[in-house]
Amino acid sequence: MDDFIILGAGVAxxxxxxxxxxxxxxxxLIEKGREVGGLARTFEREGFRFDLGGxxxxxxxxxxxxxxxxxxxEDLLRVPRVSHIKLNGRFVTYPIAFPNAFTAFSPLQAxxxxxxxxxAHLTERRRPDHSFEDWIIKRFGSLMYQHFFQPYTExxxxxxxxxxxxxxxxxxxxxxxxxxxxxxxxxxxAIPPATAIDQFYYPRYGFGTxxxxxxxxxxxxxxxxxxxxxPICVQPGRNGFELFGTTPAGSFRLQGRELISTIPLxxxxxxxxxxxxxxxxxxxxxxxxxxxxxxxxxxGDSWTYFPEPSLLFGRTHEPKNWSPAMVPDDSHTSLCVxxxxxxxxxxxxxxxxxxxxxxxxxxxxxxxxxxAEVRHAxxxxxxxxxxxxxxxxxxxxxxxxxxxxxxxxxxxxxRTGSFRYLNSDGVVEDVFRFLAHRFxxxxxxxxxxxxxxxxxx
Ligand SMILES: Cc1cc2nc3c(=O)[nH]c(=O)nc-3n(C[C@H](O)[C@H](O)[C@H](O)COP(=O)(O)OP(=O)(O)OC[C@H]3O[C@@H](n4cnc5c(N)ncnc54)[C@H](O)[C@@H]3O)c2cc1C
Numbered sequence: 001m002d003d004f005i006i007l008g009a010g011v012a013x014x015x016x017x018x019x020x021x022x023x024x025x026x027x028x029l030i031e032k033g034r035e036v037g038g039l040a041r042t043f044e045r046e047g048f049r050f051d052l053g054g055x056x057x058x059x060x061x062x063x064x065x066x067x068x069x070x071x072x073x074e075d076l077l078r079v080p081r082v083s084h085i086k087l088n089g090r091f092v093t094y095p096i097a098f099p100n101a102f103t104a105f106s107p108l109q110a111x112x113x114x115x116x117x118x119x120a121h122l123t124e125r126r127r128p129d130h131s132f133e134d135w136i137i138k139r140f141g142s143l144m145y146q147h148f149f150q151p152y153t154e155x156x157x158x159x160x161x162x163x164x165x166x167x168x169x170x171x172x173x174x175x176x177x178x179x180x181x182x183x184x185x186x187x188x189x190a191i192p193p194a195t196a197i198d199q200f201y202y203p204r205y206g207f208g209t210x211x212x213x214x215x216x217x218x219x220x221x222x223x224x225x226x227x228x229x230x231p232i233c234v235q236p237g238r239n240g241f242e243l244f245g246t247t248p249a250g251s252f253r254l255q256g257r258e259l260i261s262t263i264p265l266x267x268x269x270x271x272x273x274x275x276x277x278x279x280x281x282x283x284x285x286x287x288x289x290x291x292x293x294x295x296x297x298x299x300g301d302s303w304t305y306f307p308e309p310s311l312l313f314g315r316t317h318e319p320k321n322w323s324p325a326m327v328p329d330d331s332h333t334s335l336c337v338x339x340x341x342x343x344x345x346x347x348x349x350x351x352x353x354x355x356x357x358x359x360x361x362x363x364x365x366x367x368x369x370x371x372a373e374v375r376h377a378x379x380x381x382x383x384x385x386x387x388x389x390x391x392x393x394x395x396x397x398x399x400x401x402x403x404x405x406x407x408x409x410x411x412x413x414x415r416t417g418s419f420r421y422l423n424s425d426g427v428v429e430d431v432f433r434f435l436a437h438r439f440x441x442x443x444x445x446x447x448x449x450x451x452x453x454x455x456x457x
Contacts, residue, residue: 001255002028005243008262009225010038011424012414014214014222015431016260021221023435023442028224028254030231030245032174032263035330036215038416039385040424042208043290046376047328050290050336053385054317055207056081056200059425061232063446067428068201071213075204085305087147094305096148099340100125105147131391153299155314157284157388168389168421203204204325212422226252232261240409243271258409260434262417264384265400272407279396281419285342286385289313289359291335291369292376297321298333298368312347312358313337332375335363343383387419411438 004020006013009031017027035041043050056079059065069076083094087104102110120141127138132153136145157164203209215225229252230250231245240257261268265281303317315338319326327334330357337359341347347355356377363369397419404410412418413434414427432446 001240001257002026003256004028004258004260005030005254006255006260006262007231007268007415008032008038008417009036009211009215009227010262010414010416011040011211011214011427012262012417012431013038013260014199014211014218015263015428016413016434017223018214018217018221018226019431019444021218021223023439026127027218028033028226028256029218030229030243030254031225031227032230034228036209036225036227037208038262039382040207040211042206043288043378043380044206045290045378046292048290048292048319048332048334048376049206049208049326050319050334050378051207051289052288052336052380052382053286053315053338054319054322054336055424056202056302056322057207057210057425058200058423059429060423061429061446064425064428065201068210072203072209075209077202077204077323079200079202079302081198081200081302082300082321083303084299085152085299085303086308091304094303101148113141113143113147116143117201120144129166131166132169132382133161135166135169136161151309152305155307156386157307158340158342159343159388159390163391165389165391165393167394172358176280200298202322204323206319206326207424221402231271234273236273238405241407256409258411259407260411260413260417261411262414264416265412265419268412269403269419272404272430279400280390281393281396281400282388282390283342283416284340284388285345285348285387286382287339287341287347287355288380288382289337289339289355290376290378290380291337291356291374293333293335293369294331294373294375295333295369296331298335311362312339312355314363335369337363348381352377355379384416387415387421389421393419 003025004027006027006029009029013029014036017029020027029132040055041052043052057068085096087093087101090104092101092104102113105113117140120137124138127134129135133145136149153161155401218225225231226247228246229245231243233244235242240255243254243256245252264283298318301318302321303315305315306313317336318333319336320333327387339347343370360371360374364371411434413431415422429446429448432444433448435444
């Protein structure tokens with residue numbers, strides 16, 4: 001019997017497994033995919049390496065940074081962050097800086113935006129903070145909302161801003177949160193938000209180095225990682241539970257005392273008995289188009305953001321700008337093009353070739369590349385890229401927690417598993433928070449920082 005069985009071998013599952021093994025526990029990891037790493041893995045083909053959407057590592061917690069240094073060693077690079085957002089046809093520095101961002105607009109439009117901002121403080125003060133839209137309009141005015149916040153936010157999440165929780169606007173969110181950036185510009189704080197950092201850590205051979213290093217250590221410590229393993233059901237027993245599943249080699253049955261789930265909540269609920277209810281919690285998907293390009297460089301950016309609805313994609317990054325080892329040689333570069341979409345959206349089921357053609361045509365119109373320069377293209381679909389904070393999601397999440405509490409041996413950890421918008425550093429802290437709670441008598445090497453806005457235990 002295992003002491004712990006862990007579902008999912010992303011950063012959360014791997015970090016938990018490693019620390020539990022260090023504490024002398026017996027651990028088995030069950031991973032559905034062929035490789036470990038989850039959202040944080042690095043895709044490698046023909047000498048090109050791509051993260052699934054560029055992953056930078058940043059933490060304000062020194063013990064997390066130390067943890068990273070110990071894990072990755074001398075292959076950890078320090079990379080300057082240079083990002084732009086395309087607003088009104090112009091590339092403006094991102095995070096958005098005011099009044100610089102107004103230069104994307106005519107003097108008349110800029111005046112109207114500023115007036116709308118000022119007016120909101122008189123007319124919108126009593127507006128309730130119900131939705132993302134309410135929250136922004138109350139503080140910035142409707143014109144600022146329409147021009148700066150609404151297009152990119154709705155592109156990322158695929159729903160109107162009035163359906164997203166206001167809490168999301170205030171949360172400590174990385175990629176799609178323009179508000180963080182704006183707020184930091186207007187009122188800089190001692191600890192910059194994740195969106196406002198100007199340097200980050202990055203492993204020379206891609207972010208996937210982190211899960212790979214964790215996995216190696218797990219195996220070296222006697223832990224077991226089953227890949228291509230699909231769990232089918234969990235049966236609670238007297239001293240824990242039994243887990244049944246399949247691999248290409250056949251079916252398996254494992255017994256465990258405690259179960260850590262880092263997999264999507266809907267998957268977990270499907271494994272458990274008595275799950276008659278469905279909970280309206282939604283994950284947002286992502287399509288990554290990877291382009292291998294015969295040209296030394298496209299842009300100097302770490303990330304470029306594209307809010308325009310007419311463009312199929314929402315964000316790009318050029319891996320070579322993060323580490324030269326991400327491309328086979330100096331005459332080549334590459335692009336990771338992110339298309340925000342979920343199953344059911346038309347683009348989700350387009351053939352890969354159609355996605356490639358449309359994106360390359362749009363990049364060509366922007367003058368970024370010529371179709372003949374594209375040597376290879378690959379598409380990866382991620383169904384559970386982001387937990388989406390819809391209006392009312394918190395109550396649904398509480399219902400799920402209440403349902404799961406009947407099994408004290410079951411723990412939710414990480415971003416995907418606990419439906420919290422955490423970056424990988426937050427995931428690592430979350431694992432250590434869990435360990436400190438579960439093994440209060442044992443010293444842990446990472447002291448989690450106080451909970452950030454938007455996080456909860
Ligand atoms: C586009 C994008 C950009 C990002 N950029 C950054 C960044 O710059 N910096 C940063 O720190 N973080 C970033 N993140 C967040 C980071 O990827 C996550 O915080 C982290 O990888 C989450 O790890 P996890 O283990 O909680 O979840 P996951 O990585 O989702 O791991 C869950 C694992 O469970 C497996 N699984 C799923 N279903 C099952 C099942 N039924 N049975 C068994 N296994 C299953 C999955 O295959 C996966 O391996 C980004 C995320 C995205 C999507």
